[in-house]
Amino acid sequence: MKTLIRVTEIWVPNQQRTHLEFFDGLYGELGEFKGASQTMAFAYGEGMPGKAWATRRPVILHSFDNSYFLRTEAASKAGLTAGIALPIFAGDYLQAVIVFFIGDDLDNVGGIEIWSNTPADSFDMGMDDGYYGTAETFEWTARHTKFRPGFGLPGTVWQSGMPCIMQDLLSSKRTLRHDSNVRIGISKGVGIPCSFDSKQALVMTFLSALGTPIARRFEIWVPNEDGSGLRFGAGDCDQMPHLSECHGDATIAPWEGAIGESWKNGIPTVRDNLVFEPGPAARAATSAGLTSMVVIPVIQDGRFKAAVTWYF
Structure with missing residues (x-):
């Protein structure tokens, strides 16, 4: 089954906080576009990641032609025609920008x-x-x-x-x-x-x-009562309608797998192979035939509120 989002990228500030540099991404078969992206860096206000950083809000580009987008040729070659960038802030501190690309399928x-x-x-x-x-x-x-x-x-x-x-x-x-x-x-x-x-x-x-x-599965993980772990909050899965029963009392520990990492460092996380991914969420996804995941931390007023996770 095709999914609407074809590429997901994560960009983080460099040590000097002058530019955003490549952190990770899910590219599927678009390895050439990944290669072009890994060499990039975006200044404040530059390109989609820099624009989201500067405006402190999500941005959508419906077309890359004649815009501030800096990878038009590579994106066109990969069949990508639109993009969405979501900044993740902890207070005034930019944690990362996650960018989603959509193809040109009719x-x-x-x-x-x-x-x-x-x-x-x-x-x-x-x-x-x-x-x-x-x-x-x-x-x-x-x-x-x-x-x-x-x-x-x-x-x-x-x-x-x-x-x-x-x-x-x-x-x-x-x-x-x-x-x-x-x-x-x-x-x-x-x-x-x-x-x-x-x-x-x-x-x-x-x-x-x-x-x-x-995506094929969505989940929300939230801190438990004493803040020692994350518990399953809500979810939806095409392959497993009773997702809450599947997870039961499962708990994700700090730094455990992609979800635990995103919780503790406040940076979106991707995994392109869940076979060796630790944690109850990844094990359940693998058993349902899902192979990759995206984790987006939700931070409000400088505090971690939840991790939104989806699987392909």
């Missing part, structure tokens, strides 16, 4: 959205920008939809300040976009709070379609 359906609310201007959360592939009707609907706290995926994340996995979007009346969901087959979504400015609330949503999902 059957790409799904969504990656940025929603915002400025309390001084509105009580609602509206869409700043979004990528939808060929789902043009859904895009029009999204750009004309507002959410109050607690409603829809953006409003739920906004109200709670926590990441959220929303299932059954095809039947949910709380999405406020039900008709468009049905027409293009968007079935589930993951929302991540990404506010790094007290004057504005920001939420990033990843909408997974039936034909080109974001």
Whole structure:
């Protein structure tokens, strides 16, 4: 099954904090693009990673041509046509920038959205920008939809300040976009709070379609009561519908596997092979035939809140 995201990259500040340098990535068969990326470094405000660093917010590039993107030739050769960059801050300190690339397939359906609310201007959360592939009707609907706290995926994340996995979007009346969901087959979504400015609330949503999902499994791991480990908070899996029963009372220790690393160092983590990956999450994913993973730490007000994990 094709997934909407074809490449994931992680960029971190160098020791002098003057540039962002390559840290890790998932490239699948696009080894040549990986080679071109590993040699790059981005100054403050330069390229997609630098732009996300400077603006302190997610950025979306719908097309690389005639833009500030610096790898247009390599991306075009790899069949990549759009990108999304998400900065991870701990207070004022940039931890990393994670970048997602999407291909040019004509059957790409799904969504990656940025929603915002400025309390001084509105009580609602509206869409700043979004990528939808060929789902043009859904895009029009999204750009004309507002959410109050607690409603829809953006409003739920906004109200709670926590990441959220929303299932059954095809039947949910709380999405406020039900008709468009049905027409293009968007079935589930993951929302991540990404506010790094007290004057504005920001939420990033990843909408997974039936034909080109974001990933095959989503999980949220949160600190347990005494903060000694991470426990399973929520999840959704195409291969294993009763994911909470699978994980049970499983605990991830500090620095244990990709999730434990991301928890303790505040940097997104990827793994392209889970066979030897430690921890209960990776073992369960491997048993379901999943082979790679992405971990995104959620840090709000300088504190680790959760790890959002997805698997391919």
